[in-house]
Each structure stands twice: as C-alpha cells, then as structure tokens.
Amino acid sequence: MSSERPWLDHLRESSTALxxxxxxxxxxxxxxxxxxxxxxxxxxxxxxxxxxWLQPLYRLSAAIGAHARELLAGxxxxxxxxxxxxxxxxxxxxxxxxxxxxxxxxxxxxxxxEPANExxxxxxxxxxxxxxxxxxxxxxxxxTS
Numbered sequence: 001m002s003s004e005r006p007w008l009d010h011l012r013e014s015s016t017a018l019x020x021x022x023x024x025x026x027x028x029x030x031x032x033x034x035x036x037x038x039x040x041x042x043x044x045x046x047x048x049x050x051x052x053w054l055q056p057l058y059r060l061s062a063a064i065g066a067h068a069r070e071l072l073a074g075x076x077x078x079x080x081x082x083x084x085x086x087x088x089x090x091x092x093x094x095x096x097x098x099x100x101x102x103x104x105x106x107x108x109x110x111x112x113x114e115p116a117n118e119x120x121x122x123x124x125x126x127x128x129x130x131x132x133x134x135x136x137x138x139x140x141x142x143x144t145s
Contacts, residue, residue: 022057042112058112059120063128065111072104 026041036044045051045058074084090097114121 018061022061025054025057046112046115059115059124060128062112062114063124065108066114066125067128069105069108072101072108 033044033050045054071080071083072087074088087097091101092098115124
C-alpha cells in the first residue's frame with residue numbers, strides 16, 4: 001500500500017471490486033437480454049421478475065449510498081456524532097475537504113436510490129446496519145485470542 005492510510009486504500013479496492021462484480025454481472029447478462037440503455041436496465045433491475053436475483057446487491061448498494069449521503073449531509077446517528085462534529089469543522093475550514101465532500105456527494109448520487117417502498121427501504125437499511133454491527137463486533141474481538 002502506497003498510502004499512509006491503508007484503510008483508505010482498502011476502501012478504494014473494495015469499492016472498485018464491488019463495481020467490477022456488478023459490471024461483470026451486467027455484461028454477462030447482455031448475452032441473454034436485449035440491449036437496453038442504462039436507465040432502462042436500472043428500471044428492469046428494480047421492477048422485472050427476471051432481474052429479481054440482482055436486487056440484493058442493488059439494495060445493498062442503495063443502502064450503503066443512503067447511509068453515506070446521510071452521514072456526509074449531517075444526518076448520522078448518535079454513534080457518529082464525533083465524526084460529524086470534526087467533519088463539519090474541517091468542511092468549513094479546509095477547501096480540500098470541501099472539494100472532496102462535493103465530489104463524494106456527486107459520486108454518491110450516481111448510486112442507485114433507495115427503494116420507494118418503505119418496507120423494502122427499511123429492510124435494506126436493517127441489513128446494512130446488521131453487517132456494520134457484525135463487522136464492528138469482529139473488529140473489537142480481534143487480538144483477544
């Protein structure tokens with residue numbers, strides 16, 4: 001890792017890898033489905049029974065995007081308050097942070113929106129929170145064996 005912040009490199013690698021999986025899946029499906037514009041394909045993924053198998057990955061992307069958008073926009077939970085306080089201060093005082101913030105929000109807008117159906121939206125958020133909780137539990141338990 002060339003960065004002084006290896007976690008950032010890992011985040012970039014994970015994001016790129018997940019995008020690669022989604023891209024490969026969509027490319028592979030082109031052999032079985034007629035061509036469609038990105039908007040048409042998105043509509044098919046969210047509404048067509050033929051694409052229902054892809055919805056868990058789609059919902060996860062939407063939940064991650066929604067959580068990130070909320071966090072950067074200042075709508076995080078109480079466990080994220082320390083981040084928000086420090087982030088807001090840097091956002092107001094450091095132009096590089098403000099520029100990165102704007103770029104991140106633009107990139108997050110490109111992610112799929114959360115489902116319009118409230119029960120689906122809550123379910124996706126619950127799944128995302130459970131994954132986060134599980135990962136936090138795993139990290140706090142490391143090095144204790």
